[in-house]
Amino acid sequence: MNRRGLATSVASRAGLLQLLERAGARPALAVLVYHRVLSPDGHRYDKAVIEATPEEFDEQMGMLKRRHSVVTADELTDVILNPTKLRHFRVAVTFDDGYRDNYDHAFPILKSHGLSATFFVSTHYMDSRRLSWWDQVAYVIRKSRRSTLKLEYPKRVAVEVDRDAPDLAIQTILRLYTRSNADLSCFLAAVEEACELRVPDEAEDRQFMSWQEAQEMKDAGMSIGSHTHSHGILAAMTAEQQRAECRESREQLKARNLTSDVLAYPVGSVTTFSATTIRCAKDEGYRIAFSNYGGVNRPDAMNPFDVKRMNMNIDETARQLRFRLALSRVSRRAAW
Ligand SMILES: [Zn+2]
Known part of the structure; x- marks a missing residue:
């Protein structure tokens, strides 16, 4: 309990x-x-x-x-x-x-x-299939094969990812943005680079x-x-x-x-x-x-x-x- x-x-x-x-x-x-x-x-x-x-x-x-x-x-x-x-x-x-x-x-x-x-x-x-930035970040971290994500922005940091349960790493990385008042497009670019994957703009099915x-x-x-x-x-x-x-x-x-x-x-x-x-x-x-x-x-x-x-x-x-x-x-x- x-x-x-x-x-x-x-x-x-x-x-x-x-x-x-x-x-x-x-x-x-x-x-x-x-x-x-x-x-x-x-x-x-x-x-x-x-x-x-x-x-x-x-x-x-x-x-x-x-x-x-x-x-x-x-x-x-x-x-x-x-x-x-x-x-x-x-x-x-x-x-x-x-x-x-x-x-x-x-x-x-x-x-x-x-x-x-x-x-x-x-x-x-x-009315669109657009993805929110937090869903974009969560999506690429889940998809990525990397077990250590090295971000250069908003600060230089390495985040370990449990590939069977990546939620902790997702929250750690999302907090880097929400707590820093950083620039969103720079943050998304840093996540893409760390995950070696493109962040998708749209979801396969409408989320909103x-x-x-x-x-x-x-x-x-x-x-x-x-x-x-x-x-x-x-x-x-x-x-x-x-x-x-x-x-x-x-x-x-x-x-x-x-x-x-x-x-x-x-x-x-x-x-x-x-x-x-x-x-x-x-x-x-x-x-x-x-x-x-x-x-x-x-x-x-x-x-x-x-x-x-x-x-x-x-x-x-x-x-x-x-x-x-x-x-x-x-x-x-x-x-x-
Ligand atoms: Zn909200």
Whole structure:
């Protein structure tokens, strides 16, 4: 049993879970963020963005429906902009990137539980077979035969790859980029050289949702927001580039009558957006922007341009999620 499983089991047996749920009556908004709902078996791209299988997601949504007050997509913007309306502990479900499996798997499950969610899409990828940079990197590292990858950029480093389980190496190399604010095309060129393979621009099958699928989800009560246009790290760009990323995405959403004033910063960790990012987002007409580095939002500390979210983890049972939410009621930061 892993750490999460052990903690949940001990807490449940000791009656701590129920105690936390009763004690933590303070108003707060916990926003969950998923990327992909998919079986990771045989996946050719980045497995780290798969946070639940369809079965796990179904159990998690069932638990949320039974035990929590889940905000609708419309209520979400309302309680963020008017935090005094947040009178008890509430939960929201969000998705980043706009993957096709959100439509194929998550959407029918959400509907079956009578829940709605907000889906932040990067407009450049919609309706195409384009691959995101993290999926491109994961794909070539999996395909490469090299057991040591020597990268020259963003810094000179040699990463050992377990050819039977390359996921650790994939994450190590992806972090070199997300933590350095490096230039994306230089980074991709360095990965190509290290893997001795060309990074493919397109997937064999479409990975992201189509505009028609987004529209269908919106018509069924889901909300579609912006995750910028091309999903570059905003803090690494000039102010003008950041503005263009925010503007292009907003215009594309607006043209299709989809929600255009809520944004989720790509990656969303503290180093990936800045005061300049916030100013650009405001200037381009966004009213709310979500980060992604943990924590819940208390009404007295709600920041509409840094709405905190809790990342989901693969293999997290519904009970473990219940425990994590219970802990987040009493601590400033959500555990694990
Ligand atoms: Zn993203």
